[in-house]
Amino acid sequence: xxxxxxxxxxxxxxxxxxxxxxxxxxxxxxxxxxxxxxxxxxxxxxxxxxxxxxxxxxxxxxxxxxxxxxxxxxxxxxxxxxxxxxxxxxxxxxxxxxxxxxxxxxxxxxxxxxxxxxxxxxxxxxxxxxxxxxxxxxxxxxxxxxxxxxxxxxxxxxxxxxxxxxxxxxxxxxxxxxxxxxxxxxxxxxxxxxxxxxxxxxxxxxxxxxxxxxxxxxxxxxxxxxxxxxxxxxxxxxxxxxxxxxxxxxxxxxxxxxxxxxxxxxxxxxxxxxxxxxxxxxxxxxxxxxxxxxxxxxxxxxxxxxxxxxxxxxxxxxxxxxxxxxxxxxxxxxxxxxxxxxxxxxxxxxxxxxxxxxxxxxxxxxxxxxxxxxxxxxxxxxxxxxxxxxxxxxxxxxxxxx
Numbered sequence: 001x002x003x004x005x006x007x008x009x010x011x012x013x014x015x016x017x018x019x020x021x022x023x024x025x026x027x028x029x030x031x032x033x034x035x036x037x038x039x040x041x042x043x044x045x046x047x048x049x050x051x052x053x054x055x056x057x058x059x060x061x062x063x064x065x066x067x068x069x070x071x072x073x074x075x076x077x078x079x080x081x082x083x084x085x086x087x088x089x090x091x092x093x094x095x096x097x098x099x100x101x102x103x104x105x106x107x108x109x110x111x112x113x114x115x116x117x118x119x120x121x122x123x124x125x126x127x128x129x130x131x132x133x134x135x136x137x138x139x140x141x142x143x144x145x146x147x148x149x150x151x152x153x154x155x156x157x158x159x160x161x162x163x164x165x166x167x168x169x170x171x172x173x174x175x176x177x178x179x180x181x182x183x184x185x186x187x188x189x190x191x192x193x194x195x196x197x198x199x200x201x202x203x204x205x206x207x208x209x210x211x212x213x214x215x216x217x218x219x220x221x222x223x224x225x226x227x228x229x230x231x232x233x234x235x236x237x238x239x240x241x242x243x244x245x246x247x248x249x250x251x252x253x254x255x256x257x258x259x260x261x262x263x264x265x266x267x268x269x270x271x272x273x274x275x276x277x278x279x280x281x282x283x284x285x286x287x288x289x290x291x292x293x294x295x296x297x298x299x300x301x302x303x304x305x306x307x308x309x310x311x312x313x314x315x316x317x318x319x320x321x322x323x324x325x326x327x328x329x330x331x332x333x334x335x336x337x338x339x340x341x342x343x344x345x346x347x348x349x350x351x352x353x354x355x356x357x358x359x360x361x362x363x364x365x366x367x368x369x370x371x372x373x374x375x376x377x378x379x380x381x382x383x384x385x386x387x388x389x390x391x392x393x394x395x396x397x398x399x400x401x402x
Contacts, residue, residue: 060224
């Protein structure tokens with residue numbers, strides 16, 4: 001009963017000074033809203049990074065020659081490129097992997113009076129598995145086309161839009177640079193990933209790109225997909241051992257190639273995202289301290305304004321702890337109201353920003369609960385001093401206060 005009466009008195013005092021109460025709670029509103037929005041957006045960014053990397057291919061590793069390697073005498077030379085023999089060795093000696101070569105070029109593609117510049121990748125059918133690709137029309141490469149380097153190609157949706165408009169591409173002759181190829185298939189859309197349009201690509205047999213576009217048999221990238229989940233780290237170690245041996249790199253010498261495990265990259269990015277989220281959340285939490293100081297300041301003013309009221313209550317029999325509870329509850333209600341508004345604004349900002357940026361919607365309910373608890377704690381901590389000051393007033397002195 002005492003608590004209910006105290007709550008009614010606190011709400012009445014807040015309602016009598018509604019504008020001042022709103023401004024007092026504003027610091028808590030901003031603090032709680034900012035913390036919730038920052039944490040939710042940080043977690044959404046982490047999930048998006050993970051999804052983007054997984055979309056590149058399951059358990060994917062990239063193997064590329066390094067740009068330069070230190071040679072004897074301190075000079076620097078170009079790293080030795082990979083060859084089809086290296087690809088065959090990986091397939092033969094590394095367990096549980098799917099391997100695809102990659103030879104890259106950039107060329108202008110044209111059909112009729114439309115043309116566009118796009119990326120050309122020479123590869124094999126294994127590329128579809130390691131990069132998680134599928135076809136919406138046509139067919140993959142035939143083995144004889146891969147063996148002979150036939151002039152055939154599979155186009156991405158962006159190329160279809162830019163060059164074919166509304167026409168059907170399968171079966172047409174597409175000019176790629178100075179050569180022409182028969183379109184045998186169309187890739188399923190994958191969208192943009194890390195700022196790169198994955199659909200703006202033309203796939204050709206590996207030997208066709210080397211023969212008709214680059215004039216080389218070198219492999220620019222070896223794509224390796226670990227068949228078993230969680231085994232990409234083990235596969236990476238096997239690749240390092242095998243390639244160091246094949247490239248005659250002695251113990252203590254640095255590698256002239258790079259094996260990048262996308263699972264490791266994802267873990268690093270997630271760790272960075274979590275650190276940044278914690279930092280931004282801590283900065284936003286400063287607003288809660290500012291809001292608490294604002295509550296304490298206004299409550300001290302309120303005690304001064306209501307000195308006669310406090311003296312009258314004490315004179316008619318109210319105990320000091322009841323006066324203490326009254327002002328403490330008033331400060332806590334102010335803080336909780338600010339926290340509730342802050343939660344609504346934080347969640348609203350999360351929904352709005354994730355929709356605008358195309359990020360997954362992530363709601364941290366534990367953070368919402370923590371924000372509620374913190375806002376109540378702010379009211380108690382910063383409201384205690386004014387409440388204690390009110391409870392310690394001398395009734396006679398308080399009644400004489402003008």
